[in-house]
Amino acid sequence: MAPRPTKRSTLTKKHIARLERERRQSRMIVWTAVAVFLIVAGLIGYNLLNESVIQPRQAVARVGDETITTAQFQARVRLQRDQIIQQYVQYEQFAQMFGMDFSAQTEQLAFQLSEFGAESLGQNVLDAMINEILLRNEAARLGIVISEDEIQAHLEGFFGYYPNGEPTATITPTEVVMPTISAEQAAIVTITPTPTIAPTSSGTETATPLPTATLDPNATATATLDPNITPTVTLEPTATLEPTITPTASATTLPTQTSTPAPTRTPEPTATPITKEGFDERFVASMEAFSELGITEADYRRLVELDLLRIRIMEHLTADMKPFEDQVWARHILVGDEETANSVRERLLNGEDFAVLAKELSQDTSNSETGGDLGWFSKGQMVAAFEEAAFSQKVGEIGKPVQTDFGWHIIQVIGHEERPLTADQFEQAKQTAFDNWLADLRAKADEDELVETFDIWIERVPLDPSLEEALSALGQ
Structure with a gap:
């Protein structure tokens, strides 16, 4: 039987058109999927590139021809946050050891570390970095150069390592003769305000307290760590160059609030000289801790160099300063309104005793009992x-009432003269002179439009390391 012939299907135009549509749709789906994939991959790639390459190199500020990048700024903020965390832990440890209340200090530090305090902290760090560039430029203008050997020796000193022997400070005692109360001053008041250390009959010494002055409420201070915890270089704002890996408390000194507008050195005292191996071990551990904050060894050495530049510039600026200072001895009565102030002044002009009225009326309780x-x-x-x-x-003279943020003051000047400074007072005067010089340098740079900041820094202030993680790691 012959095979039956197969019937070949004939594609109609309708079938061909449908197949063509299906092929186009398939291709469209494929190309759409590829496009979506490429777009998503591109976005992910761009975000990664932006975060790891583009953004870190973007400038947050310029000072003349120099740029402060996002990466540099963020590393310094993290360094500052690490410093604040150390301070917080130290306060907590002292509170536990001595049963003292440091809640006001810890709350302030916690706020700086919070999201709400981030912008203020970032502003302080950025201002510090700008001032550091101005400081370096001024050092170059003055011909001040720090060698690598000086940087290394200074760095080793932070860790208590002195390969050529620990330097011994030579103290030359100088006799300070304080002026006696003049007849004019004695006629005004009989209280001697100068704080002195006087021997008692038992052979011990007692301190005469210094009357409290009315301080500027707008003044700010930054906390520095106890040098017994870690060797630090304190920058403006305070930045510890030796992060504490395992903080320990010391019973020798309580945390203090000190103004540190420029780098200051706080080396750690050591009971016995540290060896080269001991220094190397501690230095490597410190560099590893710094790297987690984004600080390289080169960055660290630049900060050490900056410390030395600050010291040399301060020496240059204060070379001609003498240990004397224009000072005023005054007393005051503080009241709440101008009418009361005028009334009190009138009573004083009519002969009433200043000390008696101060004790009766002054709202400044820190000195009202001592006649203001x-x-x-x-x-x-x-x-x-x-x-x-x-x-x-x-x-x-009984001056006309003066208004401040505290209220209205009636002031009487008892003395006004050049007075000798103690060694500590003279050092503080030098620091004040340096601070004022740096503030003027910055103001001049701003006036000459040498400094330019970009608001992108505000949204790039890092919130790590966090206080919560640090406390958790310490088991608190």
Whole structure:
């Protein structure tokens, strides 16, 4: 039987058109999927590139021809946050050891580390970095150069390593003869405000307390760590160059609030000289801790160099300073309104005793019991309006009421003279001179439009390391 012939299907135009549509749809789906994939991959790639390459190199500020990048800024913020965390832990440890209440300090530090305090912290760090560039430029102008050997020796000193022997400070005692109370001052007041250490009959010493001055409420201070915890280089704002891996408390010194507008050195005292091996071990551990914050060894050495530049510039600026200072001895009565102030002044002009009225009426309870006596003070210690009045009044004069943020002051100047400074006071005067010089340098740079900042830094302030993680790691 012959095979039956197969019937070949014939594609109609309709079938061909449908197949063509299906092929186009398939290709469209494929190309759409490929496009979506490429877009997603591109976005992911761009975000990764932006976060790891583009963004870190973007400038947050420029000072002349120099740029502060996002990466540099963020590393310094993390360094500052690490410093604040160390301070927080230290306060907590002292609270546990001595049963003292440091809640006000820890709350302030916790706020700086919070999201709400991030912008303020970032602003302080950025200002510090700008000032550091200005400081370096000024050092170059003055011909101040720090060698690599000096940097290495200074760095080793932070860790208590002195390969050529620990330097011994030579102290040359100088006799300071304080002026005696003049007849004019004695006629005004009989209280001696100068704090002294006087021997008692038992052979011990007792301190005469210094009257409390009315300080500027706008003044700010930054906390520094106890040097017994870690060797640090403190920058503006305070930045510890030796992160504490395992903080330990010391019973020798309580945390203090000190103004540190420029790098200051706080080396760790050691009971026995550290060996080269010991230094190398600690240095490597420190560099590993710094790397987690984004600080390289080169960055660290630049900060050490900056510390030395600050010291040399301060020496240059204060070379001609003498250990004497224009000071005023004054007393005051603080009241709440101008009418009361005028009434009190009128009573004083009519002969009523200043000390008696101060004890009765003054709202400044820190000195009302001592007749409103503020003792001797120099410029920069009082709020501006109070200072201007005190330094411009004649000795013995009952000045017109002066208004400050505290209220209304009736001031009487008891003495006004050049007074010798103690060693500590002289060092503080040098620091103040340096601070003022740096503030003027920055103001001049801003005026000359040498400094430019970009608001992108505000959204790039890092929130790590966090206080919560640090406390968790310490088991607190």
